[in-house]
Amino acid sequence: MNNPLDFSGKRVLVIGGSSGIGNGIAQGFRAHGAAVIVTGTRPDEGDYLEAEDSxxxxxxYHRLDVTDRDAADALAAEIGAVDVLVQSQGVVRYKRAEFTREGWDAVVDVNLNSVMDVARAFHQGLAERGGNMIVVSSVAAFKSTIGTPAYAASKAGAASLVKTLGExxxxxxxxxxxxxxxLVPTKLTAVTTDHPERREASLRAIPLGRMGTPExxxxAALFLASPLASYMTGQTLVVDGGLTLS
Incomplete structure (x- = not known):
């Protein structure tokens, strides 16, 4: 039997793959043979040399500003069709900034509007290649995050979009x-993971007793993109160490 996790000859695009969870996913596909393209917001890859999570x-590497509503179409025209599209872009604003109109719009534009923009831009190519799309949301899609309403709502919207586009x-x-x-240590979660008391409190709530990693x-992404998941669509896998079980 052929290795179902062998992505040799496949083209994979990871939006937001320059750092954090997206970067871990990108390197996972590369390790399994894929040719991987990643996007980020900085001018070129040299600007990520000092980044700890990159x-x-x-x-x-391609620069992509997902707040430019035409940028995804331009990227699709430039790089062509891919077999796997992973959308891992995301922002959050703390200190109650998301309760303002400006903060709300900024987060929703990246976490939800751009997901549909990118999906629309690469839909035809994915269809032609019998490919698949994976959207990285958050357990915040399924629970309250009291200080970040736009983050929670946009991630819930992304999970709902997976269902609708899946069908x-x-x-x-x-x-x-x-x-x-x-909980995965990234720039977005540093407010918790870099704070000893908050980190320990969060760890106590995770049955497996550790934070997750980009790996x-x-x-999970490799599984979903592989033939092992060929009968799955419209589903969002919760990968949280049991955090949301109670």
Whole structure:
């Protein structure tokens, strides 16, 4: 039997793959043979050399500003069709900034509006190649996050979009699934993971007793993109160490 996790000859695009969870997913696909393209907001890959959560070795980098509503179409025209599209872009604003109109709009634009923009831009190519799309949301999609309403609502919207596109685009021969990470140390979660008391309190709430890693999320993404998940669409896998079980 052929290795179902061998992505040799496949093209993978990871939006937000320059750092954090997206970067872990990108390197996971590269390790399994794929040609991987990643996007980030900085001018070029050299600007990520000092970033602790970034490893661009073996990856092809493109700058993409997802708040530019036409940028995804331009990227699709530039790089062509891909077999796997992973959407891992995301922002959050703390200190109650998301309760303002400006803060709300800024977060929703990245976490939800851009997901549909990118999906729309790459839909035809994915359909032609019998590919699949994976949307990285968050366990915040399924619970309250008292200080970040736009983050929670946008992630819930992304998880809902996975369901709808999973059904709507099945007829086109492509699958749409998602991953909802729990607590993973990234720039977005540093407010918790870099604070000893908050970190320890969070760890006590995780049955498996540890935070997740980008590599954990890569494992889920590899599964969803592989033939092992060929009968799955419209589903979001919760990968949180049991955090949301109680």
């Amino acid at each position: 490893d661009l070795r073996g990856l092809t 709507a685009w099945a007829k086109d021969g492509l699958r749409v699934n998602g991953i909802a990470p729990g 954990d999320m890569a494992g």
